[in-house]
Structures are given as structure tokens and as C-alpha cells.
Amino acid sequence: MDEAEDLETLGEKLYSLIYPKHKEKAGKLTGMLLELPGPVLGLMLQDKASLSAAVEKALGALQWAQEPSRVPCKEEDEVSASSDSVGEQLFELVDVFNTGHSQKITGMLLEQHKDAVLHLLSDPNVLEEQVTFALKTLQEQNMEETDVSDWSDAEDTERLGEKIFSLVEGLDPLHAHDITGMLLEMEPAALLQLPSNHTLLQAAVQKAQAALHPRNQTLST
Template sequence: MENDAELEALGEKLYDLIHPKYAEVTPKLTGMLLELPASLLFQMLTDESLLNQALERALAALTASEHRDATSQTDDVISSSSDSLGMLLEQKKEAVLQLLSDHSLLEERVQIAWKTLQEQREEATDVSDTSDREEDSVGETLYKRVHELEPAHCADITGMLLEMDSGSLQQILSDQHLLEAAVQRAKSALV
């Protein structure tokens, strides 16, 4: 999103569409969807079937997380579920549509995303003395990759992306589509 006002307006439109069907969980669902790329959200505003499919996935994530643990960990699981959904839907439109039309492929990708998020959490708890050296190496690699995509603003964009947690950085460095999406979001924030 280019600014908070646009994000808020988009959130209000989504809220209005979601509320008649899912009044009790409208805020949670709206928040989960707002983690997705803006282009996909705008498409959902005009394509009811795409919105319904995303809502079904978000509801499934909410339901699964509520059954797993009703204690204070629930908020962490919901957040991870929305992150998983966001990771999957940050792909190109064609890939997202393929995921939405192929349940087994979607389930497979959700499992991979979920495992990645769990590994990221585990890595975040394993703080070591080598983290500074690893961070420098990741920064150098990220700079080179960003420079290939956006040479004019690569330093600023790299700095913005380095504010992400190390697990997310590893994720975008291992997936060209995620990297491209992250660079575009950072570039639009610079403008």
C-alpha cells in the first residue's frame, strides 16, 4: 500500500463485504486478508469467488488454530496462519489462482509455509555469536539480488528489507517471486 489511508479504505471495503457473512470474526478475517498484496485485494473486491476462496482459507486457518490450543498461544498461531496465507498469496496471480483451484497443491504449499514459519521461530530462539557475520552475509547477498531488480534504489530497499526477521529474509532469498514482491512493496513505500 502506498499509504495508511489507502490501506484503511481498503480494509473498510473488505470489512463491509465480510461482515454480513462472518460477523463474529470479521475483524480477524479482515486483518488476515490485509496482509496480502494490494493487487490481490483489489481483485477480491470485484471477484466475489476469489474473495470467498480466500475467506474459506482464512477461516480454516482460524478454526485449526483455535482447536489446537485455546490458551495464550492462540494469537501466535493465528498470526502464523495469516503469515502462511500471506506467503502463499504473495505469489504471482496465475500461481495464486492455480493454488485456489487445486486443493491438494494448496494443502501441500500451506504445509510447506507452515513448516517454514515454525523453523523461523525456532531459529529466532537460537541466537548465537555468529549472527552478526551471518547477517552481514545475508545483507550482501540481498543487496546483490535487489540491485539486479531495482538498481536505482537498491541501498534503500535493501535497508528496508533487512529490517525483516532472518527467517523471512531467508524465505525471500530462496523464492524469486517473494523477493520481487518484497522489492515492489518497498519501492512503493519509498515513493
């Protein structure tokens, strides 16, 4: 199906649902909601509660964006732009996008300079760009974490243990079981490097051998 045509159909359906309660702002609200991911839009068309919640958030963002820019005296600016109030305002706007990571994304955006953060509050387009970028960054981080955390599963740990055992057996067949057991107590990040880093593996095996039979180690040196 043509993507533009599909979006237009979704827009028409959303507009017809929003119009009865928000006649004057129906067009603007529909446009804002159409920025959300397809699955979220589909859910809103089927679930009135989800649609209502999204519309309320969009209305809040719309009202904030339409407020005249306030550049008052320094004292008032310091109060209104305090970390807490800015953080709360930014969270409300970020939450409109229904990313499922509103809190994390808000935290990421708040790491910027205060002027840049205040600009996000008054420019919905820039906010949308940065939310999209932050979401992409979070998704990439989650993928990397999944790659590493997969090894924490019992099945994967067992598979890694078997792989390390076969390598250790080639270096010290007599004590392979004991040494492998000791190596498996290493930090996961270091443990994952052993199969692909022979130098690191040798050093770890020698350290384990020294712990297992220090007297023999002393005699052999």
C-alpha cells in the first residue's frame, strides 16, 4: 500500500474521531498525532482511552507552544527555568510522542545547555528531531546490551563454558576442569573476550594454574 495514501487514510479516521470534541484544533491535533509511530496510531483508532490520552498530551503541548515567549527579568527567569520546572515541562512534551522511553529521553535532553533546553520547549520541530534522535540512540544501546546480556542466560553461559573448556584443555588438559571453573568466575565482559583473544586466555590460564598449584609454579620458574 502506498505510504502517503495510508497516512492520509489514518489522518481522516483520526480527524473524524477528534473533531466532535475539538472542532477548532482538530486539524492541528491530527497532524501532531500523525507524527507518532504507525502501531501507536492503530492502537488509538481501536482504543478510545489511548486516543483520549494522546489528544490531552497533544493539547498540552499545543497550549505551551502557543504561549507568548517570556523573557522576563533575571530573577523571574531563574525561577521559571529552574531545573525541576523545566524538566517537568520537557517531560510533558516528550511524553506526547508515546515512545515508551519518555523519562530516559527527557534525561538525555536535559544534559544539554540550559538555553538549548529552553529552545526545545518553544520549538516543537526541533524537539521532535531531538526526541527521534534520542530514541534511535536508546534503541541502539538496547541492542548492544542485549548482545552482552544474552550471555547471562544459563544456556548461553553453559555454551561459553564449553567453548572455554575446549581451549583450556589444549593448554592444560590435566587441570582443564578446575581452570575453566575459575575462569567462569571472571567478569562477563572479560570472559567474553577469552575465546577470541589467545594472549588473554593464556594469561588467565597461567594465573589460574598459579592459584591451583603455586608450589609447582615456583619450581618450574
